[in-house]
Amino acid sequence: MRRLKKDLGQHILLSKGVLKKLVEFLEVSGDDRVVEIGGGTGNLTREILKTDVREVFTIEIDPSMVEELKKIEDRRLKVIEADATTFDLCSLGQDLKLIGNLPYNVASLIVENTVRYRRCVSLALFMVQKEVALRITGKSEPGWITLFVNTFYRTEYVMSLPPKFFFPRPRVESGVVRLVRREGYPDIETDRFKTFLTKFFSRRKRKLKNLFPEDSLKEAGLDPDLRPHQLSYDEILKLYNVLER
Ligand code: SAH
Numbered sequence: 081m082r083r084l085k086k087d088l089g090q091h092i093l094l095s096k097g098v099l100k101k102l103v104e105f106l107e108v109s110g111d112d113r114v115v116e117i118g119g120g121t122g123n124l125t126r127e128i129l130k131t132d133v134r135e136v137f138t139i140e141i142d143p144s145m146v147e148e149l150k151k152i153e154d155r156r157l158k159v160i161e162a163d164a165t166t167f168d169l170c171s172l173g174q175d176l177k178l179i180g181n182l183p184y185n186v187a188s189l190i191v192e193n194t195v196r197y198r199r200c201v202s203l204a205l206f207m208v209q210k211e212v213a214l215r216i217t218g219k220s221e222p223g224w225i226t227l228f229v230n231t232f233y234r235t236e237y238v239m240s241l242p243p244k245f246f247f248p249r250p251r252v253e254s255g256v257v258r259l260v261r262r263e264g265y266p267d268i269e270t271d272r273f274k275t276f277l278t279k280f281f282s283r284r285k286r287k288l289k290n291l292f293p294e295d296s297l298k299e300a301g302l303d304p305d306l307r308p309h310q311l312s313y314d315e316i317l318k319l320y321n322v323l324e325r
Contacts, residue, residue, distance in 0.1 A: 084248060088142055089183025091246040092121055093207070098245055099127040105238060105258060106179050106205050108133045113173045115139065117164045117180030117190055117206075119149045124181060129154050137172050139164045165189040169197035178204035184250065187212055188225060194259070196270050198232045204259040210240055213255025224277035227313060231266060231273075233259035266317070276320050284308050296322050 084090040093099055102124065108114060108131040119125045119138035128136050129152070139160045140146050149159045160167075165186050169176060178201055182190050187208040194204050214220035216229050217237040229235055238256040243249035279291070288297055288311075289304035297304045300322040302315060311319070 085142065086248075087185070089118075089185050089187075090120060090142070090145075091181070091184075091248060091250045093123055093181045093245060094247050095245045098241065099124055101239075102179065102181075102205060102207070102256065103127045103131060105256070106177055106203070108177070110134060112177055113137070113175065114177045114179060115169065115172055117178060118183055119159065120145050120181075122149050122152050124179065125149060125152060125157065128179065129157060135173075139167055165193055167193065169193070170200040172200070174200050176201050178206070180205075181207040184209045184212075184252070191216060191225065191229060192274075195229055195232055198261060198265065202261045204233070205238070205256065206259075207241070207254055207256050209250075210253035210255035213237060213240075213257045216257050216259075222281075224274070224281040227277055227316060228274060229259065230313065231268065231317065233261050233265075235259055268320075272324070273320065276323065277316075280308055280316065280319075292319065292323065 084092065106114065110132045111134050113135045114128055114133050116125055116128060116136060116138040119140040125136065125138050133156060136157045137160055138149055138157065139162050140149060141161070141163050143161060146159055146161045178194060187206070191206065194201055214237065215223055215226060217235045218226045218230060219237055236258040238258050241254040243253065283291055285307065287304065288302060288306050288308065294304050300315070300319045302311070302319060
């Protein structure tokens with residue numbers, strides 16, 4: 081096998097069974113546009129192309145992998161050499177399904193970019209570091225990204241995978257998450273929301289009254305002596321909306 085670049089998170093998914101399962105979870109139908117993140121050697125790309133998908137885009141940052149991917153002969157496939165952490169997903173279509181065995185060092189950034197382009201992404205299926213998968217789905221202690229994602233997407237922890245399914249083996253366990261966009265998700269400005277959430281989750285030990293104006297807390301119906309981790313998702317969202325008014 082060709083030399084793999086550790087710094088680009090190149091851990092190739094070897095298991096045919098897992099590749100097949102991942103594509104099944106994507107529930108591809110004939111008029112779908114699928115966007116793969118990090119095509120690599122094309123293992124997953126080829127599996128997606130086995131469905132009757134209408135069009136597949138694969139976004140890959142490594143020029144030598146791009147060269148490999150371009151060898152796949154299928155008129156439905158378009159190979160894009162770009163950085164998926166900032167790529168404008170809406171430039172590819174309006175109702176996209178995303179899939180990827182993500183490079184773990186930038187997985188959170190790719191999830192963040194997905195949320196940024198939520199207008200065009202109805203579903204996403206990502207393999208990430210298990211710890212990140214638990215965080216995104218709110219199964220471990222929530223962080224800013226938990227609320228950031230779950231406000232717009234219903235999240236599901238699909239399955240865990242041990243390192244032996246990859247080459248080279250990563251040092252950590254992996255987890256698959258599925259994001260299904262919520263119907264009527266709130267109209268919220270991405271950057272302002274992120275700024276609020278990172279502030280909210282960075283000072284867990286402070287009381288709310290030391291973080292936010294007391295009249296806003298009152299308006300949101302919150303006890304100013306509470307600490308951030310004592311609030312429910314709905315209460316946090318309510319506070320954000322009051323602060324934005
Ligand atoms: N899909 C393949 C490879 C996954 S490894 C498989 O499952 O076997 C992750 C891939 O993401 C690598 O090919 C790596 O080069 C690519 N990658 C890393 N950083 C990226 C970025 N910022 N944007 C797009 N692709 C990236």
